[in-house]
Amino acid sequence: DAGITQSPRHKVTETGTPVTLRCHQTENHRYMYWYRQDPGHGLRLIHYSYGVKDTDKGEVSDGYSVSRSKTEDFLLTLESATSSQTSVYFCATGPPSYEQYFGPGTRLTVT
C-alpha cells in the first residue's frame, strides 16, 4: 500500500453536514488523487494535487473541495453532504506516468 492511510474508514453522516476525509502518505510522492467509486461508474477522479498547495479539479469535482498544506496530507471536504455523495472514496499517490498506489478506501454514507 506504499504507506497510504485513509481516515476515517467508515462514516455515516446526515445530509447537509460537512465532512472531511483525510489521506496520509509516507512516501513523499508529489502527486495525490481523490477518486470515488460507484457501481456502474468505475473510478472517477474528484480532485488531484501536483504539489503542496497545488490542486486541480477532476471530472466530478462539484460539491467537493481539497487542500494540501503538507506533502504527506491531502484532505477532501464535502462542504454540505448530499445523498448523491454516498460512495466509496479512494486516495492514491504516484506519478501519472507510472503506477499509482491506493489507500484502503473510506466508505461514506449520507442519510
Add this chain to the structure above:
Amino acid sequence: SQQGEEDPQALSIQEGENATMNCSYKTSINNLQWYRQNSGRGLVHLILIRSNEREKHSGRLRVTLDTSKKSSSLLITASRAADTASYFCATWKNRDDKIIFGKGTRLHILP
C-alpha cells in the same frame, strides 16, 4: 468522459481456464496500465505497457497493446480462485497530470 472501456463487464470461468478481458480507449496515449481490485479493497497495480510496446508479460499475466486499434487485452492464464476480482485499465497521455480509469471487468473464478 472516461477514456478506457473494459469488455466484458463481467466474466465467469472455471478454475484453470484462461481469462481474457479487453480495454478500448479513445485518444492517443503514452502508456496503459492494468489494476486489480479485490472486493472492498483498494486497487493494486498489475502491469504497465508503453505505447511503443506490443506485448508484456508478468508471471501468469500477458498484456497486449494495439495502438492502431486503440485497444489492449489482459490475459490471465491458468486462473485460480484468488484471481476473482475486478480488473481496471487506466490510460495516461503525455504531459497530463492524471490517468483515467475504465469501469472495470468483474472476473469470477468458479471452483
